[in-house]
Amino acid sequence: MAPTKNGRLLYNAIPDGYPQPGKHVIYDDSETIDLDNVPLNGGILFKILVLSIDPYLRNRMRDPSVRGFMPPFVVGTPLQNGGVAQVVRSEDPTYAAGTYVSGSFLFQEYVVANASDVSGLRPVQTKGKLTLSAHTGVAGMPGATAYTGWKEYAKPKAGEVVFVTAGAGCVGATVIQLAKADGLKVIGSAGSDDKVEYMKSVGADVVFNYKKTKVADVLQKEGPIDIYWDNVGGDSLDAALVNCNKHARFIECGMISVYNGGETYQMKNLNYIYQFEIQLHGFIVLTLVPKYPEFFTEFADRVASGEIKYNEDVTIGLENGGAALEAIQRGKNTGKSLIAVADY
Amino acid sequence: MAPTKNGRLLYNAIPDGYPQPGKHVIYDDSETIDLDNVPLNGGILFKILVLSIDPYLRNRMRDPSVRGFMPPFVVGTPLQNGGVAQVVRSEDPTYAAGTYVSGSFLFQEYVVANASDVSGLRPVQTKGKLTLSAHTGVAGMPGATAYTGWKEYAKPKAGEVVFVTAGAGCVGATVIQLAKADGLKVIGSAGSDDKVEYMKSVGADVVFNYKKTKVADVLQKEGPIDIYWDNVGGDSLDAALVNCNKHARFIECGMISVYNGGETYQMKNLNYIYQFEIQLHGFIVLTLVPKYPEFFTEFADRVASGEIKYNEDVTIGLENGGAALEAIQRGKNTGKSLIAVADY
Incomplete structure (x- = not known):
């Protein structure tokens, strides 16, 4: 199979005000990936379906000399945040091909990683009103x-x-x-x-x-x-x-x-x-999450049943992620802001 | 016995900056009290020995329309705060004449009140380095x-x-x-x-x-x-x-x-x-005090033994209380600010 484009949303410069697409965040489609043959070294090839856009991401776009609760993003590398992916190929018996998972992913169309390097990685399923994308929002x-x-x-x-x-x-x-x-x-x-x-x-x-x-x-x-x-x-x-x-x-x-x-x-x-x-x-x-494991079971069931309501503001395509990132800082989103990186 | 002067420190006007003696707080010596014959109605005649000057008093000198954790002082009436007094006469069997007590008192030389109307009233004693005045400070x-x-x-x-x-x-x-x-x-x-x-x-x-x-x-x-x-x-x-x-x-x-x-x-x-x-x-x-009754016993013993150190900044005479009140707001006191209303 011919190499496939592997688009990325890169952190390009430290903003001093609102983050602007094309300036502080840029889309790059220069990289490709050979989905059939890319070495996994015991890991997993993920196809990213959904990425979450959250207000706190702005904090990671700070000058590295400023203290903060999470490490600052590194200029020239992809952004990173919670998302939902599908396992395309796997050398890890815990995650078979076809499995849907959530975790913290680089902002790329495809990611190769060991399970232990993906923070919060866990399988997800859908039922009732609990969609795949809900795992980056109300159920995430x-x-x-x-x-x-x-x-x-x-x-x-x-x-x-x-x-x-x-x-x-x-x-x-x-x-x-x-x-x-x-x-x-x-x-x-x-x-x-x-x-x-x-x-x-x-x-x-x-x-x-x-x-x-x-x-x-x-x-x-x-x-x-x-x-x-x-x-x-x-x-x-x-x-x-x-x-x-x-x-x-x-x-x-x-x-x-x-x-x-x-x-x-x-x-x-x-x-x-x-x-x-x-x-x-x-x-x-x-x-706090480790103290309340019922969030992933009982609370997820309340979402699935429709008792807990939610709405989404979906941006199609990683190339439009920079605009979504600015919009959430300006309060322009209505509902949970997501990037639909691929069909899901 | 001839009537005795009963000097008072009155709240006179709401300050908008620092409280100034003679303007926001005035000393009044126009009242007298007949110590032998003033009716007690089942209560107690206290001779005030020491009054405490604390930073928080400024909060009570606020415009009554502003919310606060304690009631605002009423213009034209005496200030009020923790102090130490001696019982001069008593119709309350719990507090015999001669007893030393602490409680929240009006800023007067003498006060007649029922025990139940004096907030925090309790007998105090002195031993070692635990002096009477310490009960308005480190032991109060x-x-x-x-x-x-x-x-x-x-x-x-x-x-x-x-x-x-x-x-x-x-x-x-x-x-x-x-x-x-x-x-x-x-x-x-x-x-x-x-x-x-x-x-x-x-x-x-x-x-x-x-x-x-x-x-x-x-x-x-x-x-x-x-x-x-x-x-x-x-x-x-x-x-x-x-x-x-x-x-x-x-x-x-x-x-x-x-x-x-x-x-x-x-x-x-x-x-x-x-x-x-x-x-x-x-x-x-x-x-919090009700939760930690050992403060009045074990901690007081640590003060009495000299383990817990303290110092005092004593102002002599109620007529100088206004200056002490301003000084503490300006940080001019060195040590616990007190008014020695009478010899103790």
């Missing part, structure tokens, strides 16, 4: 972020009030549904009217567009809150600090408002942390 | 703040590194000693060279004057830290966030940098809360 890392962070830190009591930011994103929308299942009043914020509608559709009680309505006004009227799910930081966090009850739990999941440069928001209410005896819990999903 | 609320906050949230492991701000204050200096007893490396900051020396004398390993040396530089060299004891907020908190290890514990005790108006510090590193999985624990001593 972002869903696990919502599930494990909520289980570990929310300590919800029925009737309490939670404020969920970026509530139309995969993490936020999952948190909204977990909170409703626990009997809470849910306030959700997002940055477009479509997203506001989506939050409503998954069960949020009070929804608003933070570009039109001040967060502090909503929380003053609908709060005080007991739990704050932070995906954004900035003025949402500041408003939450002064509009919460004593012993509020703040689940610090992300702060997209500061990922893409510019001035940080000038916080005025940090002194309420001690006044209201607030507990702020920073967390990374990889730390 | 500030000491309990250090002790209970440390016990509840520090989770120290020998060899870890802790950064203690306002380390020459009563809370900070006590934390330094607790941390050393737990086998930690202690970094302490304060705002004068005298205070830096004092932190060294109670055992801190690395000490610096934050007005001369950048916090971030010290933490970069001597960190990363595992525990941050926050009395100040602002740039100290911001530097701690980026110079800590994963799973660091931040004990949020106070933020004097924002108590007296002015611009808040523009935080740049809040996004490390989730990246480094930091746990920030806001707390109020009154909530």
